[in-house]
Amino acid sequence: MKKTIIIxxxxxxxxxxxxxxxxxxPLYIRQLNIEPYMFGLFYTAMNLGIFMMSPFxxxxxxxxxxxxxxxxxxxGYGIAQGFFAYFSNEYLILIARFFAGFFYAAxxxxxxxxxxxxxxxxxxxxxxxxxxxLNVLGASLGYLMGGLLGNVFEENVxxxxxxxxxxxxxxxxxxxxxxxxxxxxxxxxKNVFKQIGQIRxxxxxxxxxxxxxxxxxxxxxxxxxxLDLYITDLGFKSSDLGSFVFVTGLVTxxxxxxxxxxxxxxxxxxxxxxxxxxxxxxxxxLTFSLNQSLILIWLYSLxxxxxxxxxxxxxxxxxxxxxxxxxxxxxxxxxRQSALSLGAIVGPLIAGFLYGYIGVYLFxxxxxxLILMALLLVWYKKLLGVKV
Numbered sequence: 001m002k003k004t005i006i007i008x009x010x011x012x013x014x015x016x017x018x019x020x021x022x023x024x025x026p027l028y029i030r031q032l033n034i035e036p037y038m039f040g041l042f043y044t045a046m047n048l049g050i051f052m053m054s055p056f057x058x059x060x061x062x063x064x065x066x067x068x069x070x071x072x073x074x075x076g077y078g079i080a081q082g083f084f085a086y087f088s089n090e091y092l093i094l095i096a097r098f099f100a101g102f103f104y105a106a107x108x109x110x111x112x113x114x115x116x117x118x119x120x121x122x123x124x125x126x127x128x129x130x131x132x133x134l135n136v137l138g139a140s141l142g143y144l145m146g147g148l149l150g151n152v153f154e155e156n157v158x159x160x161x162x163x164x165x166x167x168x169x170x171x172x173x174x175x176x177x178x179x180x181x182x183x184x185x186x187x188x189x190k191n192v193f194k195q196i197g198q199i200r201x202x203x204x205x206x207x208x209x210x211x212x213x214x215x216x217x218x219x220x221x222x223x224x225x226x227l228d229l230y231i232t233d234l235g236f237k238s239s240d241l242g243s244f245v246f247v248t249g250l251v252t253x254x255x256x257x258x259x260x261x262x263x264x265x266x267x268x269x270x271x272x273x274x275x276x277x278x279x280x281x282x283x284x285x286l287t288f289s290l291n292q293s294l295i296l297i298w299l300y301s302l303x304x305x306x307x308x309x310x311x312x313x314x315x316x317x318x319x320x321x322x323x324x325x326x327x328x329x330x331x332x333x334x335x336r337q338s339a340l341s342l343g344a345i346v347g348p349l350i351a352g353f354l355y356g357y358i359g360v361y362l363f364x365x366x367x368x369x370l371i372l373m374a375l376l377l378v379w380y381k382k383l384l385g386v387k388v
């Protein structure tokens with residue numbers, strides 16, 4: 001029970017630590033007089049680091065204790081965020097953002113792999129769903145806190161980023177309480193380079209699923225990131241954004257605790273992924289196609305349906321991946337994180353330019369991607385043929 005409480009506490013705290021600066025980042029970029037398209041490039045740089053390093057950190061955790069990997073990730077991420085606040089040159093900021101992703105990749109990848117492999121955790125499917133929900137709740141709390149801090153330090157919002165740095169460094173010290181020794185005997189027999197070589201054993205269905213995952217996250221990431229800019233451009237404050245994201249976190253935790261366990265017990269995870277993705281595409285299209293002078297009404301109604309669908313999708317994906325036995329847990333979680341980051345690399349890079357030209361119509365295209373991915377997931381299930 002103690003181990004479970006600690007890992008779930010880390011889910012919340014890492015969510016908070018990774019999102020404190022997000023509500024103030026658009027304003028910070030404007031205070032630096034940097035072109036708006038750099039907002040997308042900064043986010044892309046971070047996700048490039050995550051994409052490159054996730055399989056490495058996942059496999060390194062197959063060899064040594066994952067608590068050490070989490071410590072390195074949290075400390076490195078905090079230091080990188082400090083440089084993000086310190087630099088004013090956009091190219092140096094790009095480097096800082098890359099290294100933020102470089103180290104951030106170690107955190108969730110290692111924690112999820114730890115949940116999957118440790119024998120002391122019971123009912124892992126439900127526990128993983130709760131972990132993911134609490135991580136989103138933590139992210140929402142981070143947005144809320146960051147938005148409120150942004151109001152306090154409105155004239156110099158880099159202070160919020162420094163606060164995020166201190167939070168992450170403090171959290172890295174708390175990794176001493178993580179007990180990740182469950183598979184010590186197995187880890188000592190493995191070699192990290194041989195572990196990485198597992199990638200050649202990936203099946204075609206798994207590769208297709210990773211591609212679909214990347215494209216779904218491309219849409220989801222841009223909904224999140226450009227909703228920030230869209231709301232700011234409409235004249236709302238960072239606290240309005242923070243409050244809304246906090247509500248999305250509450251919706252996520254309620255859906256995950258009440259709905260997800262029941263759905264995953266009764267239905268095939270792949271069909272859950274299909275339906276939730278289609279619903280997400282439909283309701284995001286409605287959110288941004290209706291009268292935008294009433295955008296807050298649509299956000300607190302239609303968009304929350306999308307949030308609920310997204311909350312169902314991710315636990316279904318992680319639980320389905322657990323059925324693959326061709327590669328290690330560390331590799332699977334690393335590949336999942338890389339796929340998510342690939343979507344976050346390509347998406348903001350393109351959307352950063354498109355948003356300036358087409359505005360709200362960007363969200364129409366993102367909704368279309370989700371609907372298309374729902375259809376591809378149906379094809380994936382047919383390609384799979386039988387349960388993995």
